[in-house]
Amino acid sequence: MSESAMAQTPPPPLKGAALVVGTIALSLATFMNVLDTSIANVSIPAIAGDLGVSPDQGTWVITLFGVANAISLPLTGWLAQRFGQVRLFLTSVLLFVLASWLCGLATSFEMLLFFRIVQGAVAGPMIPLSQTLLLSSYPPQKSGMALGMWALTTLVAPVAGPLLGGWITDNIAWPWIFYINVPVGLAAAALTWTIYRHRESPKKSLPIDGVGLGLLVVWVGSLQVLLDKGKDLDWFGSNQIVILAIVAVIGFSLFVAWELTEAHPVVDLRFFTRRNFLIGTLSVSLGYGAFFGNLVLLPLWLQQYMGYTATLAGLALAPVGILAMLLTPLVGKHSQKGDPRILATTAFLIFALVLWLRGGFNPQADFGTIMVPTIIQGAAMAFFFIPLVGLTLSGLKPQDVASASGLTNFVRITMGSFGTSIATTLWSDRAALHHARLVEHVSAYDPATLQALANLQTSGFTDGQSRGMLNQLIDQQAATWAATDIFNASALLFLSLIAVVWLARPARTRRIAPG
Secondary structure, eight states: OOHHHHHHSOOOOOOHHHHHHHHHHHHHHHHHHHHTTTTTGGGHHHHHHHHTOOHHHHTHHHHHHHHHHHHHGGGHHHHHHHHOHHHHHHHHHHHHHHHHHHHHHOOSHHHHHHHHHHHHHHHTTHHHHHHHHHHHHSOGGGHHHHHHHHHHHHHHHHHHHHHHHHHHHHHSOTTHHHHTHHHHHHHHHHHHHHHHTTOOOOOOOOOOOHHHHHHHHHHHHHHHHHHHHTTTTTGGGSHHHHHHHHHHHHHHHHHHHHHHHOSSOSSOGGGGGSHHHHHHHHHHHHHHHHHHHHHHHHHHHHHHHSOOOHHHHHHHHTTHHHHHHHHHHHHHHHTTTSOHHHHHHHHHHHHHHHHHHHTTOOTTOOHHHHHHHHHHHHHHHHHHHHHHHHHHHTTOOGGGHHHHHHHHHHHHHHHHHHHHHHHHHHHHHHHHHHHHHHHTTOSTTOHHHHHHHHHHHHTTOOHHHHHHHHHHHHHHHHHHHHHHHHHHHHHHHHHHHHHHHTTOOOOSSOOOOOO
C-alpha cells in the first residue's frame, strides 16, 4: 500500500476503556459548548447592571456569540483538512477555555463583548468535530450508538443552560457562568489528547478562499444580527433591519454563486446535491427550529404571565432529560437495523403530540399539567437526532464527514435562530390581536365585566385596583392564547415534516463513514 493510501485509511475503532474515555471527553466538550449558547440568557440583567449598560444593550452578549459561532461553523471542513481534525478540536477547546476565563474577568462591557466574539468563533468547529471523532471511534455498525451519545449532550444542554445560569447568577455571581467552563474544558482537552493524539486525520495545504470567507462573514453576520435584533427594532419598520436584510440577501446570493464556481471553496455547497444530505439537513433543521423556538417561548410565558421564577421555569423544563437519557442509548443501539425514516417519523409524531398537549394550556394550568408534555418530549428528542444525522451523513467519504457535519450543523443552528425570532415575534403579535378582541367585550354595560369587577371589589380591591387586575387577567389570557396558537401551529409543522423525511432514499444497510 502506498504512503498516500495509508494516510487516507481511517484509524481503527476504539475499544474498551479508550472508547469510554474518548466518548466522555468529546461529550464533555460538546456539552460545554452547547451550554454556553443558552446559559447567559437569564444572566443578562445582572451582567448589564454590573457593567453599567441597559438590558437591551446586554443582549449583545448573546448576539455576538451567535454571530461568531455561525460564521466559524461552516469553516470546519476547510480548517480540518488544513490543520487536522484532532489538532483543530483540541485547539478549539483550549481557546474556548481561555476565552471563557477572560469573559469572567471582563471589567467593562466592551471587553466582555470582545471575548464573547472570540469564544463564539473558536466554538464553531467543536460540535461538528466532536461528531466526526465520535463516529471514527465506533465501528460502522455501532455508529447509531455514537450519534446517540452525541445527541444526548446536544439536546439536554440547551435545557440545562438557563436553569444552571439562573442558579449561578442568583447564588454566586455571573462571572461563574463562564468560569465553570475552565475545569470542564481542561478535563475534556486532557482526555481527548490522551485518546486521540495518535489518530490525527490526513492534512493537506489548501489555498485560502478569501472572497468566499469575506462573503460568508458579511451575509451570516447580517442575518444573525437581523434575527436577534429584529423584534426589538420592530422588524422592517426599522431602517437598520431593512439594510441588514438587503446586505444578507445580496451577500448570500454572491456567496452561493462564488462557492459553486470556486475550485477550493471555503464551504462546499455541493453536498446539497446529495438527496439524503439535502432531505436530512432540511428535516433536522426545520425540526430543530420549531423545537428551539418553543423551548424559548415556554419559559417566557411561564415567567411573564404565570408567575414562575427563572429557577421554577427551569425546573418545569428539566424533566425533558429523563426519557431522553433512558431511550437515546436504546435508539442508537438499534438504529442501524431499522429504517431511519420510521424513527424520524416517530420523533415528529411525539413532538406533535407534545405541542398539541401544550396547545390546550390555560392560565389555570398547574405545575403538573405543564410538566407532563415536557416529560413526553424526552422520548421525541431520543428519536430525533440519531436517524436524521445518520441519514444526512450516510455514504460520505471519511475526509468529507467534518465538512458535511459543519455545514449541516450551521444550517441547523441558523434555523434555531429563525425559530426563536419567529416564535417570539408571533407570540407578541398574536397576544396583541387576542388582547384587542378580548377588550371589545369589556365595557361598563357588559354584565360579565360588571360581575368580575364586583367580585374583585368584594375581595377588598378598590375600583382602580379592580380594573388593573382585570386588565392583567386579560393580558394573561391573551398571552396564553397566543402561546397556544404557536404550539398548535408547531404541531402541524412537525406533522408536515413526516412527508419531507420520506422523500429520502436510505440504503438498505446504512454505513456512516468514520471521520
